[in-house]
Amino acid sequence: GQNIDQPTEMTATEGAIVQINCTYQTSGFNGLFWYQQHAGEAPTFLSYNVLDGLEEKGRFSSFLSRSKGYSYLLLKELQMKDSASYLCAAISNFGNEKLTFGTGTRLTIIP
Amino acid sequence: EPEVTQTPSHQVTQMGQEVILRCVPISNHLYFYWYRQILGQKVEFLVSFYNNEISEKSEIFDDQFSVERPDGSNFTLKIRSTKLEDSAMYFCASSEAGLAGSPYEQYFGPGTRLTVT
Numbered sequence: 001g002q003n004i005d006q007p008t009e010m011t012a013t014e015g016a017i018v019q020i021n022c023t024y025q026t027s028g029f030n031g032l033f034w035y036q037q038h039a040g041e042a043p044t045f046l047s048y049n050v051l052d053g054l055e056e057k058g059r060f061s062s063f064l065s066r067s068k069g070y071s072y073l074l075l076k077e078l079q080m081k082d083s084a085s086y087l088c089a090a091i092s093n094f095g096n097e098k099l100t101f102g103t104g105t106r107l108t109i110i111p
Numbered sequence: 112e113p114e115v116t117q118t119p120s121h122q123v124t125q126m127g128q129e130v131i132l133r134c135v136p137i138s139n140h141l142y143f144y145w146y147r148q149i150l151g152q153k154v155e156f157l158v159s160f161y162n163n164e165i166s167e168k169s170e171i172f173d174d175q176f177s178v179e180r181p182d183g184s185n186f187t188l189k190i191r192s193t194k195l196e197d198s199a200m201y202f203c204a205s206s207e208a209g210l211a212g213s214p215y216e217q218y219f220g221p222g223t224r225l226t227v228t
Contacts, residue, residue, distance in 0.1 A: 033216070042202055042219040043154065087154065097142055097206060098167055099217060101154040 002026045004102035006088050011108045012078055020073045020105045022088030032071045033099060034062050035087040043087055046073065075107075083109045113137045115220035117203050123226045124193055132188045132223045134203030143186045144204040144217060145178065147171070154202070160186065193227045200224050 003025040012018035024032065031050040035043035047055050049064035049071060061074040073086055085104040091097060116135045124130050136143050145157040158168040160178055168176075177189045186205075190197055201224075204217040 035219075037154075042221050045216045045218065048216060089154075097215070097217070098144070098156045098159050098169075099146075099154075100156065103153045 002090060002092070002100040004088055004090055004100060006086075006102045006105045008103065009106045009108070011110060012075075014078055014080060014109055014111050016078050017074065017076050018078060018107065020075075020086050020088075020107065022071045022073070022102060024069050024071070024088070024090050024102075026069075026090050026092060026100070028092040029066065029090060031091045032062075032064050033089040033091060034060075034071075034073045035089060035101075037085045037087055037104065039085075046086075048091075078109050080109050080111070083107060115203055115205055115218050117201075117220040117223050119223060120221065121224045121226070123228065126195055126227055127192050130190050130193055130225065132190075132201050132203075132225070134186045134188070134220055135184050136186055136203065136205030137218055138184070140205035140207055140218075142166075142206045142215075142217075143178075143180070144206075145188045146202045146204060146219075147199040148202065148222075149199045157188070157201075190225075193225075195227050198225060198227045 006022045033048040034046040037043045047057050047062040054063045059076045064071045085106045087104045088102040089099040118133045143160040146154050148154045156169050158172045159166045175191050179187050200222045202222045203220040206215040206217045
């Protein structure tokens, strides 16, 4: 089965850096995705990791440790528009590409 | 930039009625998916579709559900006899075919909010 855990809520200050952690236990694993979801909207892709290490995309970076079943999303230079839910999702390697999502971390940016 | 589109944006139906949710995936994508999100809960996988057949379905995707690609552009989800607990946001997603073992990002449509009364 699949189990993905991430904090329910976080708060951070505009201009600061925040790290959102995700741990996973999956019967098969082919990669870890991060999506952003504003309230009432669709998830939008941020990044994914297949191999261990850090992937950087502008203000967003994501890290993966397969041996520890651990990932994090790092957001730098926070802006008010970054207030959203951040969804960690694992993809399995059983010949399909379904995403298994965590419950999401609701991030609130304060001035 | 190409995007996944979905219609309608909001569907209200009575319990026991049939609904069809429609999606137009990105044109060069070959994998299609339906997910749902009950209000306040996580996004849940329903079904994946490739090469004109279901490649995987979840426990949620029971006999009340079916999917179809009736032509070269549309991808539909049908719920035959809706229940109150089917009320949710339904997202369609699509992705390119990737190399074996290499996942491709899934692009999500804006969703259809289904309300069953």
